[in-house]
Amino acid sequence: MADTLRRLVGSEACKILQEKLDDWYSNYHINSCDQNLSQCCELIELNSKVQGQLFTILSVTARQGGHYGGIDTIKSRFLPWLGTCFSLSSPEVSPDTSFSILQESMDKEKRLRELTSTQEKEIQVIEAQLTSTRLELDRVKEDLTETQMELEDTKTKSATTLLATEDEILQLRADLRASKEMAAVNERKLNILNEHERQIRLLKDEINLLSTENSLLQNRNPWCENMLKKVEQNEEGEDTFIRLSRSRSTSPLPLSSKSPRASRPSSPFPSLRSESPTSARHRNASRQSRLISCFNDIYVNDRLDAQNLLRRYIDDLEMVQRIIFIATTESFHAAKLAFRQFKLRVRKSLSSCHTGAESLEDAVIDYLVRNLDLYDVQSSVNDVIRAMNVNPKISFPPEVDFILISSFIREVCRIVFAMQTLDPPLDIAFSADGELFNESKYRRSFDSEFSAPLVVYHVWPALIEDDCVVMKGEAVTKRGSLWSPGRSKSRGSSPVRARSASPGRNMSCRSRSPSPVRRSGTPRF
Incomplete structure (x- = not known):
């Protein structure tokens, strides 16, 4: 008996049975009906093996007690439990109570089957909806891809049109700049030509004046001397006459025309x-x-x-x-x-x-x-x-x-x-x-x-x-x-x-005038 009990303890069948029960309890709502029934049958088989070993130990223990050893325990606990078909361990439960318990168990199993079938139908409906949603998502993805391709084509065409427009604008600006420069050159040439013509006229007038003065100096007489004195006394009138006959050009050097010598x-x-x-x-x-x-x-x-x-x-x-x-x-x-x-x-x-x-x-x-x-x-x-x-x-x-x-x-x-x-x-x-x-x-x-x-x-x-x-x-x-x-x-x-x-x-002394003024506001050091 001791060997059989030692083998039962060494096999840890009860511990394995408890672990499987805990695992089944934790995954009961997740597993399907077939999986739950399979685990239940597995536990029953494992429980039957443990019960077989326990019955063997019970038989060996009863034989070791002789004809009357343990008979009271067998009569008070074991035989009533066998009479109730292993359903109740308490001798105080009546047969009617056992029947009601069996009826409730059957009702629960029926409701469980109904709930299982309802859940399976709902799962099928949800799966059908999920399939349709996936199909719609695929169609939306295809539409999005086509839209993106159309957008890329539109961007490419717009960029090409923009580049062409920019090139045309740059060409037009270059043509406009060239036209303005050409107009400025022509205007300068026209001004130079007008200036040359004016200088020619001034030179002719100056030659006439020089010829007159030369003749006066070579043929000087009292009348000419008196005339020259009168001209010197009336210097302002002479200056006006000279300015009218020989106006200076619009050169950036208006210095000589304002000096007494130039007058x-x-x-x-x-x-x-x-x-x-x-x-x-x-x-x-x-x-x-x-x-x-x-x-x-x-x-x-x-x-x-x-x-x-x-x-x-x-x-x-x-x-x-x-x-x-x-x-x-x-x-x-x-x-x-x-x-x-x-x-x-x-x-x-x-x-x-x-x-x-x-x-x-x-x-x-x-x-x-x-x-x-x-x-x-x-x-x-x-x-x-x-x-x-x-x-x-x-x-x-x-x-x-x-x-x-x-x-x-x-x-x-x-x-x-x-x-x-x-x-x-x-x-x-x-x-x-x-x-x-x-x-x-x-x-x-x-x-x-x-x-x-x-x-x-x-x-x-x-x-x-x-x-x-x-x-x-x-x-x-x-x-x-x-x-x-x-x-x-x-x-x-x-x-x-x-x-x-x-x-x-290359030598310099102290500066006698300020440095040139810059157009920009850059500070000078």
């Missing part, structure tokens, strides 16, 4: 009366201030206009500023050369017929001041453009030419030519890339590194008079970029030319 009819002969040195110095200082103001206006207005015009074709701002600076310096060289040549021709013409107290040099300068319109500025512009075409520091796109900034060069040449008539003349300071930055001659640009000691390139030259700075220029200073690779954008391999002002004028 008299131009003549290669000296004046009949001398003027005081104080008046000459005052007139020279007035013309100097006017020319400096005009040069400042070119820096503020014309330079920025030329820079904006060049930026349409060149993206590099440094290259644009280099082009403008070199155009300015070359304009100084060309205008000074033209002035020397023109001055030699005038001196040669006046040397044979000059008389009077005024020196020949003063007569030449007086004639040059009063006849600035005779300067062939177009020849100097052509010389400047030729010099820029061979300059190795600058380059230009092949589809355009430096003639694009010819109006800027023309204005600079006119100003420089007039500057050479001053005493002493105005010039620009010597400049070279890589030179030590000089606070007295230049101001740093807004994009410079203010701690850098060397000049990378110049934006505008400094204006000097006898080695004294009268107007500061502008330069760019940066660290580590002077000899960096890829900075040279030259057209050829020729060495860099240094054609700035005379090297002897």
